[in-house]
Amino acid sequence: MIYTRDPSLVLPLQIDLTEEEREKLFEVWTVYTDDLVHPGGEELVEIPTEEEQENEIPGCSCCAEGRICSREPDAEGRSCECIEDYGQFFIPPPPKSPTSSSSSSSRVLSLPHPPHLPLVECGPLCACASRPSSSSCQNRLTQPQPSSSIQPPPTLRLHSSSIASLGISTLVHLPKGSFVCTYDGELISTVEARRRWEKQEEGGGGGNYIFSMKTSNGRVNVDPRTIGGIGRFLNHSHSPNVFPLPVHRTPTHRTVPRIAFFALREVNAGEELVWDYGDGEEEEEEEGKATTRPKRVKCFCDAGEGICSGWMPFDESL
Numbered sequence: 001m002i003y004t005r006d007p008s009l010v011l012p013l014q015i016d017l018t019e020e021e022r023e024k025l026f027e028v029w030t031v032y033t034d035d036l037v038h039p040g041g042e043e044l045v046e047i048p049t050e051e052e053q054e055n056e057i058p059g060c061s062c063c064a065e066g067r068i069c070s071r072e073p074d075a076e077g078r079s080c081e082c083i084e085d086y087g088q089f090f091i092p093p094p095p096k097s098p099t100s101s102s103s104s105s106s107r108v109l110s111l112p113h114p115p116h117l118p119l120v121e122c123g124p125l126c127a128c129a130s131r132p133s134s135s136s137c138q139n140r141l142t143q144p145q146p147s148s149s150i151q152p153p154p155t156l157r158l159h160s161s162s163i164a165s166l167g168i169s170t171l172v173h174l175p176k177g178s179f180v181c182t183y184d185g186e187l188i189s190t191v192e193a194r195r196r197w198e199k200q201e202e203g204g205g206g207g208n209y210i211f212s213m214k215t216s217n218g219r220v221n222v223d224p225r226t227i228g229g230i231g232r233f234l235n236h237s238h239s240p241n242v243f244p245l246p247v248h249r250t251p252t253h254r255t256v257p258r259i260a261f262f263a264l265r266e267v268n269a270g271e272e273l274v275w276d277y278g279d280g281e282e283e284e285e286e287e288g289k290a291t292t293r294p295k296r297v298k299c300f301c302d303a304g305e306g307i308c309s310g311w312m313p314f315d316e317s318l
């Protein structure tokens with residue numbers, strides 16, 4: 001969903017910025033969204049094909065049969081078809097400690113997760129889509145809650161950071177494998193990603209936020225710089241505590257995956273959330289390829305000597 005022209009009004013974040021920092025930020029970042037959008041801001045709507053609609057696939061019928069989309073088999077030994085078909089990636093959360101204020105996620109990702117293997121969630125053609133509450137479906141972890149539900153208190157905090165100008169910290173303890181946020185913004189082609197990147201370099205930098213990930217459907221490039229979600233504040237570190245995964249929000253591999261971040265380890269309240277921008281994406285340079293190798297960018301992460309290479313990773317294939 002695309003919200004307003006003033007992101008500061010709707011952000012699901014605790015914002016701890018000076019007036020100056022705020023102004024600078026919202027000059028560039030003018031629209032907040034929690035989904036992928038076409039360049040310019042139109043919402044990306046993925047319409048099921050006619051065949052899919054006719055056959056009412058892909059989607060599960062758990063809710064139509066009075067069951068819920070559950071990971072655990074019920075008394076009859078049945079769990080959600082979408083989960084059965086695409087993998088049981090989640091484990092029940094550890095018992096809550098009385099001091100833990102962590103609330104939302106009922107499940108956490110089973111780690112280690114195979115790199116780049118997408119998660120597959122229930123979608124618009126599943127019977128659970130028509131249920132008003134999310135309690136009937138345990139397979140929509142990364143999807144925004146229906147807007148009618150009461151907005152929970154923010155669990156993330158935006159502040160100035162020693163790694164880059166701004167960063168995001170968690171206000172609550174995050175169990176390993178828990179969902180953090182998605183990386184939303186304009187979905188652009190690789191050619192456009194390269195064009196924007198070069199343009200930003202020419203203009204003296206000013207922040208390249210383009211996320212580029214190879215998935216089974218090809219490359220997904222997301223630019224949240226002007227129209228985007230809160231993922232844009234996740235800084236790089238050579239010692240990451242969160243990591244990205246592609247997520248299909250309908251039970252097929254054919255749709256454009258969203259990018260979702262999960263806790264790589266237990267993360268304490270107050271820690272800044274950081275991921276490794278390289279994250280196995282770096283490739284050997286193709287022979288003879290005309291390369292516009294960028295100026296290298298210094299890394300200011302706090303991973304420490306021997307772990308931090310001193311330079312930001314760069315995906316040569318972009």
Ligand SMILES: [Zn+2]
Pocket residue numbers: 060061062063068069070080081082122126128
């Ligand atoms: Zn189901």
Ligand SMILES: [Zn+2]
Pocket residue numbers: 059060061069080081082121122123126127128139251
């Ligand atoms: Zn389903």
Ligand SMILES: [Zn+2]
Pocket residue numbers: 060069080122123126128129136137138139
């Ligand atoms: Zn479901």
Ligand SMILES: [Zn+2]
Pocket residue numbers: 237238239299300301302303307308309310311
């Ligand atoms: Zn570093």
